[in-house]
Amino acid sequence: MLLAFGVGAAAGLGAIAFRWLIGAFTRLLSGFPDYAAAGHAANPHVPWLGRYFVLLAPVVAGLVYGPLVHRFAREARGHGVPEMMYAVARRVGRIAPQVAVVKALASALCIGGGGSVGREGPIVQIGSALGSTAGRLARADEARTKVLVACGAAGGIAATFNAPLAGVFFAMELILRDFAAESFGLVVLSSVTASVIGRAALGDTAFLRLPAFHVEHLTQYLLFALLGLVAGAVGVAFSRILYLVEDACDFLWRGPEWLRPAIGGLALGGLLLLLPQMYGVGYPVLENAVNGRYAVGFLVLLLAAKIAATSLTIGIGGSGGVFAPSLFMGAMLGAAFGQSAHALAPGSAGQVGAYGLIGMGAVFAGAARAPITAVIILFELTGEYSIILPLMTAIVLATLVGRLLSHDTIYTLKLRRRGVDLDAPDPHGLLRGVRVEAVMEPAPEPLDLHTALTEAADALADAPRGALPVVDGGGYLGVVAAGTVAEVLAAEDAPTVAQAVRRPAAVTPATPVAEALGSLVDAGGEGLPVLDQDGEKVVGWITDQAVLAALHHRSGPSPR
Incomplete structure (x- = not known):
């Protein structure tokens, strides 16, 4: 606590x-x-x-x-x-x-x-x-x-x-x-x-200043439900376009990554020159839309431009969130939807701003599939309990549409593109919390750097892993492997261990085993030296067999 x-x-x-x-x-x-x-x-x-x-x-x-x-x-x-x-x-x-x-x-x-x-x-x-x-x-x-x-x-x-x-x-x-x-x-x-x-x-004020809204006619629930369906599709479209633009930027950029935001900023600046309403987060523009100060055509333009501007900002290497942009898009969509509904049915459509407010939560729910968060934050923004039921209706439908159209959310899609599925079992789950010190073997006797390679070959023949650490004056220098020794013996006369030594990735006793797996795979079955915190002394040896034994032990006996 x-x-x-x-x-x-x-x-x-x-x-x-x-x-x-x-x-x-x-x-x-x-x-x-x-x-x-x-x-x-x-x-x-x-x-x-x-x-x-x-x-x-x-x-x-x-x-x-x-x-x-x-x-x-x-x-x-x-x-x-x-x-x-x-x-x-x-x-x-x-x-x-x-x-x-x-x-x-x-x-x-x-x-x-x-x-x-x-x-x-x-x-x-x-x-x-x-x-x-x-x-x-x-x-x-x-x-x-x-x-x-x-x-x-x-x-x-x-x-x-x-x-x-x-x-x-x-x-x-x-x-x-x-x-x-x-x-x-x-x-x-x-x-x-x-x-x-x-x-x-x-100060004790909400970050958006929105007028009070309430439901005037029961027929509005059908309109709110339809808005939820459309908003869910818009949320998924935003997710897909975001990563399509990022892929396009990755394909086009050939320079150093640190320069990418600056050069890409020229394209973003061109968009801002056309529509300065896209500058930054854009909360004043969002408030104007919810308060009915824009025409339908301009609202649709702002919606499309926000998708483009946010996707471009992320694609060029910018740093920032997608929650506020999704609220912006929802406000534009909802306000445009509300104005259209009011034009078609002025007696029963109700206040235009209510649609903008509900659209904000629905687009976010469609993109992120976080319906509880969407409902709560919109309620906290307005303090209007009367809008909770239509808000929940639209957000639930938007979430369902998002789930039908895409397996991933705007957040998990980024991870899946890197090969990470958060819904799948953790491949390192059984090794969670296990450190190298719990599975390492005793360190083998090291070889001196100036040992003749013919002598080293005899020692390696007796080594259980086909590799031995190399030291010079007591300090760790690297590892010599049997395969490397054979290659050097065939190429040079009277070589020493110095011609065959290499320094693989090393770990310490405190290193989590899950973090050492990649280096262990690269070692090719020879294992890795375990060094003290100073990297000067070999205190143990870790092998893939030791990790497999730890996995077997933690997973329990096999069912009969």
Whole structure:
């Protein structure tokens, strides 16, 4: 509980700092608190560029965050949530501590420079990294570390959007993918703590200012249901287009990865020049749509442009979330749907804005298939209980459509494209928590670097694994293998071990066996030396047979 409280507090402070960074970089690079609402205004910092400064803003931002991400934390690229899902499901909650800082800077620069992405993905990654770091420092076990990661994610969402309930269910439904009672209590504690800190600094108001809505006619439920079906399809289309554009960018780009956001920023800048409403997150534009200030044709244009702008931002290597863009798309779709329904049936369609509000939750549900989170966050945004029933109707139908059209969500599709199926059994599950020290064998007698190779061949003939460590003055230098010795003997006269030594990937006693498997496969049956923490002394040897024995032991006896 103390750790959950501490992680919540850290996530709350991180959310405050992150929102400040977004505001600072947005003002620096655009000259406005939110350029999406400024039309084609010039940047007051460079008035001589006029509205054309938007061509350069993404480039300048990319020149800074591109090298930053490439050098220090490549997992900070993209929309972040899939990386946290993978860390919890496959890496026992291990997240590099530098991710929090790099993600905050990279995403703030990306959004401030016009990147059409949201802030929920970054804050989830920032909070999760803080939770993982707390678990590592406290030497928490696997289960508690995962819960702390979820605590950080919930705290970040709660403080950023002033939505403590949504933070809890986002973390449980998408990050942990589990609603165990103990985990739920700790995540709630963290979310409440972060929310209190966020409200103290940012105020006790929702991050969107929406008017009150209510259902006026029962016939509206049929319209809301139809909107849910359409929104589910739009959510899936957004998911597919996002990765198609990313594939196209991968195919076209041939330069260094660190330069990709800057060069790709020229294309993004061209889109922003045409539609400045795509600059950054775009909450003012979303509010205008829900309040009925745009015509149907313009709403449809904004919907298509947001899909293109978000996909392009992610495709060129930008850093930011897809939750806020999906809300934006849902607002455009719902407002256009509501205006059309009102034109056809003005007496029974009801308020246009209600459709925009429900569309927000439905598109997100269709893309992410997180219906509980979608319902809760829209309820927290409005405080209108009367809209819960139509909201639930549309969101459930959107979720069903999303499931029918696609096996994966917008988050899991990124992982599946890398060959990771979170619904499949964890291939390393039986080895979870097992360290190399538990399965390593005693270290074989090493060979001196200057030993004649003919003598080494005799020693290798007696070695059970066909490989021996090599030392020089007591310090570890590498490994010599029987196959390499045979090749060198055939090619050189009077060679020594020095001509045949190589340095394979080494592990320490504290290395998790699951992390050592890749290196062990590359060793080709010879095994790997286990070194002390300084890498100077061989303290053991790990082989594939030892790992198989550990697997057999943990899986239990075979059924008869």
